[in-house]
Amino acid sequence: MPAIRCGQTIRDYDELRLRAAQVATGLAEHGVTAGDRVAIFMHNDLPFVEVSMAAGLLGATPVPVNWHWKGAELAYLLDDSGSRVIFAHSDLIPTVEPVAGDRLLIEVEYDAAAPTGRHRRYEKWLTELRPWSESPTRAPQSMIYTSGTTGRPKGIVRDATTPEQGAALAALIFETFGLTPGMRTLVPAPIYHTAPNVHCLVGAAAGIDLTIMPKFDPQELLRLIETHRINHFQAVPTMFVRLLRLPESVRARYDLSSLQAVVHAAAPCPPEIKRRIIDWFGPIVREYYGGSETGGCVACDSEQWLAHPGTVGRPIGDGDIRIYSETGEQLPAGTSGRIHLRPPSGWPIFTYHGNPDKRAAMERDGYLDIGDIGYLDTDGYLYLNDRSTDMIISGGVNIYPAEIEACLLELPGVRDAAVFGIPDPDLGESIAAHIEATGLTADQVREHVRAHLAGYKVPKVVVFDDDLPREDTGKLFKRRIRAGYWPADPTSGVQPPL
Incomplete structure (x- = not known):
């Protein structure tokens, strides 16, 4: 039952x-x-x-x-x-x-x-x-406030749905999450966030067997999968990292054969981490991409990802993607720009509570800009570079911290990494990396990045931290870290990125 x-x-x-x-x-x-x-x-x-x-x-x-x-x-x-x-x-x-x-x-x-x-x-x-x-x-659905990367958090208000619209929306959400009726699913993330909230409430409305973790713990997640014969769970990449850190003897202790689908979203997943998760769980790993405003618009399964490493997928249903330049030109395949999404039919229309102008400003030709930078390949698969607010412009060159963070996470001894721009009198911005690591020096970190990426992507500043601040979804609180590098004096002529 x-x-x-x-x-x-x-x-x-x-x-x-x-x-x-x-x-x-x-x-x-x-x-x-x-x-x-x-x-x-x-x-x-x-x-x-x-x-x-x-x-x-x-x-x-x-x-x-x-x-x-x-x-x-x-x-x-x-x-x-x-x-x-x-x-x-x-x-x-x-x-x-x-x-x-x-x-x-x-x-x-x-x-x-x-x-x-x-x-x-x-x-x-x-x-x-x-x-x-x-x-x-x-x-209507829950009114969830965005994290406030720029300015005050904004409450997302959606139109109420009729029973028929609600059923169609639930079917779309099940497809996006890789859920099917009758599955036993697990929610390991905090349900005050959009995706876990939708996962939990839609699952409860559908009456499926649902296990909610009070707080994520990697070994406890494995125990719950075995105990309740869980078929499906939704994760964020940081959870994968913590699961993979468990000793092999601990990972092998639990029977995970009931798993039929694992879905992840919310932040870019380093390719090496995703390969290791697929090797462990099998080709049952699914990814989707979207925003709190748009819902999931893009998805891929393991087979598609392995054929297009690093992608977050192709449009779901009749959804669509366009890439625009900063001046509003639609860009061809292979060229990075601002990602604009058109959600699949059935996703409720939304606005920002008390701020319709902000909602209007993010739309171009019916497509919504949720603040990410990326590109499409010739097969129509989407790749993410980074958040537009996190992009570093150094000497006129665009640098994407997510790429450097993924590189750092492949270095043995590194547990976590945050990369961001800091003031530079000559270049405008240079690169800083705050790292949780064991047994490494700053020079070793730089040598690793230099061996795998272009020289201009090597961090100028490397700082070792005991515990980088992250949200429960795995997103880094970068603004807290980089605030110490940017002058608070508005007359200084140096303005921190939002």
Whole structure:
């Protein structure tokens, strides 16, 4: 019988839907109606799913919140989204209380964290509520805020779907993720992020057997695959790196024969890492590419990737890709430029909450620019160079940090790497590399890059760090690292990249 589980908690779908209906009644009693928003400030947990489903029953929008946020950034999101209610885990209550204002705050018990006793407690609250029995209202997807690489984070608002549109969208998402009905799937990433959120909520709506990891741990992922005979999971490249770091004796301990599909996205995967994952799991690895705004637009399976190493795939369905220059000219195959995507039919129309001009500015001829640089080959396969905001311009030459980072990760002893531009009085920018590594010198790092890439891609500055800051999705917080290299004085004449 399909079920949904997270940590030590497991529910069948009848119980999950009953609890969601009870939450819906509680929200309605507080005045939440269609069009309102409900903030979810929680770790991975089954109440996260219940609250999301409950909001949907009322036509309200769940707003997943990155639980790392605090202070002004958290206050901004709550105010900007207009959330009327906040659900927060007990350990996060002290963080959200100072910015909650007069919003209803529901405290959800979490692991060993002691309840504060200052707010309504989720489990007790549920016992007081009858299930919502009215017909569901057309509901939009979760309103997820982008990471804010440039300026304030932006809330992505999508049109609500009819039941027919919702079914077509679910089929498209299943295809993109490599899921089929009846599979047992696992979500190892934080569900406040777009892809894991969609994976989790669409999977729950479809009633498939669903395992959610409270927090990613490479060996625990292997144990869960064996224990629950998992057929499918979705990962990010950093998870692959950490899985491959496990000793061979540990990796061989677990029976992974139930796996039928592994899908990854969210960040470029170094080719050597992907080859090793395919060698381990078999030719069941699938990749897709898109943005929080566009959904998955491009995909490839293992066979396609091995025939076109480094690609992220070809358009899904009737989706399409164009590459434009900075001056708006469409570029031919083999020439790098700004990637513009046209999502496949069925992906809901979106805008940025409170900022329609920003939405309009990213569109050209019906294609959307999500800020990446890349090129198409003659077979129509897409390759990524880097984020446009990360590109280094040194002496008038465009340099893509992702290429250098992939090279560094192939050097024995390197665990992680962040490459970015720093001020240079002659060249405008030069290359800095911050590296987590064991037993290496800066000269050895430079020699490795020089042996594999052009000389102008060799880092000028090499710094060894104990722990590079990454989001739970695996994306580097580069802005935190490079901020120390760029003058904060606006009169200096040197401006940091956003």
